[in-house]
Amino acid sequence: MMRKLMVSIGCLLAAAAAAATILAAQGDKPMSPRGIAATQIGGKWVKPAGATDYTLGGQTYQGGKWIEVTYGAPLKRGRELWGSGAEYGKSSLVGAPIWRAGADVTTRLKTELPLAIGGKTLAPGEYSLFIDLKEHNWTLVVSTLPFQPKYDPKEKVATFGAYNYTTAKDVLRTPMKLEALPHSIEQLTWEFVDMTDAGGSLALVWGNQMASVAFKVGT
Amino acid sequence: MTRRLIATSSMTLALSAMLFAQDGGRPASPSGTAAAQVGGKFETGPEGPEYKGGKWIEMTFGRPIKRGRDVFGGTGASYGKVANPDAPVWRAGANLTSQLKTEVPLTINGKTVAPGTYTIFIDLKPNNWTFIVSNWKAQTRYDPKNTAEIWGAYGYTADKDVVRAPMTLSTLPFSVEEMSWQFTDVSDAGGKLTMTWDKTAASVPFKIGM
Numbered sequence: 137m138m139r140k141l142m143v144s145i146g147c148l149l150a151a152a153a154a155a156a157t158i159l160a161a162q163g164d165k166p167m168s169p170r171g172i173a174a175t176q177i178g179g180k181w182v183k184p185a186g187a188t189d190y191t192l193g194g195q196t197y198q199g200g201k202w203i204e205v206t207y208g209a210p211l212k213r214g215r216e217l218w219g220s221g222a223e224y225g226k227s228s229l230v231g232a233p234i235w236r237a238g239a240d241v242t243t244r245l246k247t248e249l250p251l252a253i254g255g256k257t258l259a260p261g262e263y264s265l266f267i268d269l270k271e272h273n274w275t276l277v278v279s280t281l282p283f284q285p286k287y288d289p290k291e292k293v294a295t296f297g298a299y300n301y302t303t304a305k306d307v308l309r310t311p312m313k314l315e316a317l318p319h320s321i322e323q324l325t326w327e328f329v330d331m332t333d334a335g336g337s338l339a340l341v342w343g344n345q346m347a348s349v350a351f352k353v354g355t
Numbered sequence: 356m357t358r359r360l361i362a363t364s365s366m367t368l369a370l371s372a373m374l375f376a377q378d379g380g381r382p383a384s385p386s387g388t389a390a391a392q393v394g395g396k397f398e399t400g401p402e403g404p405e406y407k408g409g410k411w412i413e414m415t416f417g418r419p420i421k422r423g424r425d426v427f428g429g430t431g432a433s434y435g436k437v438a439n440p441d442a443p444v445w446r447a448g449a450n451l452t453s454q455l456k457t458e459v460p461l462t463i464n465g466k467t468v469a470p471g472t473y474t475i476f477i478d479l480k481p482n483n484w485t486f487i488v489s490n491w492k493a494q495t496r497y498d499p500k501n502t503a504e505i506w507g508a509y510g511y512t513a514d515k516d517v518v519r520a521p522m523t524l525s526t527l528p529f530s531v532e533e534m535s536w537q538f539t540d541v542s543d544a545g546g547k548l549t550m551t552w553d554k555t556a557a558s559v560p561f562k563i564g565m
Binding site: 169171172173175177179196197200202209211213214215230315318319320321322323325327328331332333336337339346 | 546
């Protein structure tokens, strides 16, 4: 009985939390599904003795370190994404001081390696990512502000999306390279591009545009 | 009891998801989704415009990572063998079978794909890729004894094909590390399903409706 009650309460709590997370939901599907970008570098392709694997030549990739970005992936749904002039970027900010560079939740970067970005070093760890949107001039912001995995309107310090963002915990700010894509991407996507073991670029693609920042592995 | 059962089933699920994991617990090819929603309208809501009445089209797939390999390299008989070493066609992803779920009828290469869930494959030939929509059902976890459903593209046969369509191949000015499906150039009339990996983009157009 007691356990059943606790389970029920647990379910209610979980349901309430889920409802808060899918703030912009319709039916039971979030309007902006979750996305993850992952890359793994510094490992070696090896053929382990006696092991089977389903890649060519029975090789597995061992010893690599992960870099990951998790985010909410909004859909374009026919909208003009950025606008122009004084209105530029306003529809993406939805009242926040900076763009969450995603939807709903705060965009998070997790790295198992030190990364050099814009002349500064990010130690292995977890960070929040934001983008300062100016027409033709985007700035990637890496921050150690605390974040909320679920939205609590009473929380005044930790970010949800970019709400509660301040510059107080900025680790670095660096300009992003903006370039046109050959097609229009419907769903915002973070991607790792031009990767080698020495580094690569972290890119956000949405609509006809790619915005990217180069990084190197190491300090 | 129920709780234990739930805990046990989640563990089993986790274990099967990590089937091809390495370096401790994390799948080497994370899972991914791509979604589009069409036919809805923006209405004024309490917190701004809300998109109402749209229908979803979704792809789910495993996302292999390039990790320094020439993924679509090779010539002649060895073409495509990095992406697809040993299955009849490419699963166009990693691990599990790629799936397309649509709430609206789609027209692809002149044929109607009714609302429902389908499996997706690509036949990889040099400069000649074919997009395949199939009625093969996908296994949710790998079971070599299950011949009624398939895992990845192992055991794929063409008899359940719904439609085959040529893909348009183009070269990107950058290399995408993690394979991805994207909905591109989407409007309420249709769009494209585009696979990007390394410098290759391969797309197939679809129309909404029959």
